């Protein structure tokens with residue numbers, strides 16, 4: 663059984679004060695949820711404020727809502743002369759449990775490569791952080807019929823060389839680049855098909871048991887109006903939400919679509 667995980671990627675939005683106001687509204691909405699993990703990923707500057715507010719969230723035991731803190735990036739080194747960077751230990755020290763790695767905006771604007779993402783994934787796991795590793799093809803790649811080749815290269819490049827016991831803990835976010843922030847979301851069937859493909863690639867790398875345990879999110883123009891299309895897909899275990907996660911009520915409606923998935927046996931067949 664895979665526990666659904668829905669993450670808010672606030673990108674470069676919200677000051678500490680704005681983050682606090684969001685959580686004051688959002689946390690009460692989450693009070694009745696169970697069997698699902700919700701991850702809030704504010705900018706670095708708001709992590710501490712958010713950590714303070716999420717501390718009391720009734721996490722930890724199965725069957726209760728878990729509101730966790732995540733970062734949007736980190737560097738793989740422990741410390742040193744890396745101006746502007748943040749280490750894994752700095753994140754865990756603040757109470758982070760998750761970290762988004764290899765988001766397409768990082769790949770596109772900051773030159774991140776699969777090799778670098780792989781180093782970050784290993785460092786995150788070594789520090790007990792759960793990486794949310796983003797993969798997905800561009801519009802040109804899709805039009806050229808290269809979706810599977812691109813996704814396979816990104817999955818094997820970003821997630822290679824892990825201990826199987828650790829590999830099963832990663833979260834993969836399938837985010838087609840053409841769907842991010844554009845309002846043009848993938849269809850549920852399409853997202854499910856690529857997610858099943860990702861699982862097959864992971865099965866080749868780590869075997870079916872690990873691959874069946876990895877949680878796969880869909881991301882790209884997710885909103886309350888289209889979330890049911892993804893939440894009902896057997897291979898999709900959650901969502902990575904950008905724009906629609908900035909409003910507490912809108913984000914809560916998205917999370918609620920996955921509450922129905924609690925306790926479902928996964929139906930993946932190799």
Ligand code: PGA
Nearest residue numbers: 842843882883903904905
């Ligand atoms: P979006 O972004 O929901 O605004 O499309 C998703 C993401 O980039 O993670």
